[in-house]
Amino acid sequence: MASETGGVSLGLPDVFYRRLFSLIPIESLDSVLGELAAVWCEATAAKAAYLVQFDQESLELTAGLFRRSQAEADCFTQASIRIDQSRSLTEQARSIAEQGRPFSLISSSSFHYIAIPCAQISLAGVFLFSNQSSNDLLALSSELTEISRRLLTQAWETGNRQDSQHDDCHTCQTEVEQGKTIRQRVLPSTDKLEAMAEFAAGAGHEINNPVATIAGRVQMLLKQETDPERRQSLATIGGQAYRIRDMIGDAMLFGRPPAPRPTAVNLSKTINDVQHSLHEAIQDSGVLLTVDLPGVPCLRADETQLKVVISNLMLNCLNVLEPGGQICISAKEKIVDAVPMVHLEITDDGPGLSEQEQEHLFDPFYSARQAGRGLGFGLSKCWRIVELHGGQIEAETCQERGVTFHLFWPLDETEN
Missing domain, CATH: 3.30.450.40 (GAF domain)
Incomplete structure (x- = not known):
């Protein structure tokens, strides 16, 4: 640039x-x-x-x-x-x-x-x-x-x-409930995200090596430099190199995430832990959060990775809401493709999704927020984790207001 x-x-x-x-x-x-x-x-x-x-x-x-x-x-x-x-x-x-x-x-x-x-x-x-x-x-x-x-x-x-492998891959589906509200379902494009993951893993490794060299040389030069202006210039170069490193690190984690270590996880406790970690952000936003989890059984999940998913989905809602907005979290059991799962819904009453946001919602590096305020890895990371656990994730928006994230996560059948 x-x-x-x-x-x-x-x-x-x-x-x-x-x-x-x-x-x-x-x-x-x-x-x-x-x-x-x-x-x-x-x-x-x-x-x-x-x-x-x-x-x-x-x-x-x-x-x-x-x-x-x-x-x-x-x-x-x-x-x-x-x-x-x-x-x-x-x-x-x-x-x-x-x-x-x-x-x-x-x-x-x-x-x-x-x-x-x-x-x-x-x-x-x-x-x-x-x-x-x-x-x-x-x-x-x-x-x-x-x-x-x-x-x-x-x-x-x-x-x-010369085939049409993407002809049957629809990222958006429209539903009309009894002729009243038009709802748009936004589904991750699996082929697209898998190609991106392979791309990110390979490119990230090769880019990371020269960035690490730059950052290391900057640190060596800083130890010997006494001129304030030159130190400031070196610090700026080092800061930008570390910024690239962090971005590439996220890309590599998306491309090759650590394998999950699933155990029986209590969903209510997990959401309480996430809510506690986001307490300051929720309080500062002025948003009302309600949680309704009546007797949901345990999930089969890597607890740390499950918290990453729920935290990112909640933050996605917080980032678009004005003070006085609402986030509702609910869950119920559901059979999906003959597999017993928990259907977790996280809903906000924000402005919904534009056509561009619907198209790129789960893409890495895409962020609807102002440039420079985020790398846009949150939802793509969620998709990656959910996929590794055998679950499903999608978003739903309607003509009026709001977005609902639907998360389908396998139950821990050993607890039943």
């Missing part, structure tokens, strides 16, 4: 992660190339970014071009591309790319070529048109290269399968 002085800051900002994660599951190669080109251009403050993917068997070039002066990416496919094997790989890449779009028509700035290694693709890379030095652009290139590699690989695999 460009600073006010034109340089590139350390670490890919959260907003770009949210944009790239929203591409999963891959729907079309054009959408991936266009958004990737836009992110490369904006994150590196380049004049233009030209992202190319070439298939040597079909001699077909597919590309996305984004210019800072334009609002949309230009995506296109060019067939019958010629290859000059006598040239170096970089020269070949340029020759192939210019058969799609001549560089002289893209920008007058010099260009930097960054290869994106994808085993299944003959050639993939990005041309950044920028007057900045290569060293300035390298600050984010490794991070963006790895993300681009994973997305392009998934796009290639999706295109080659």
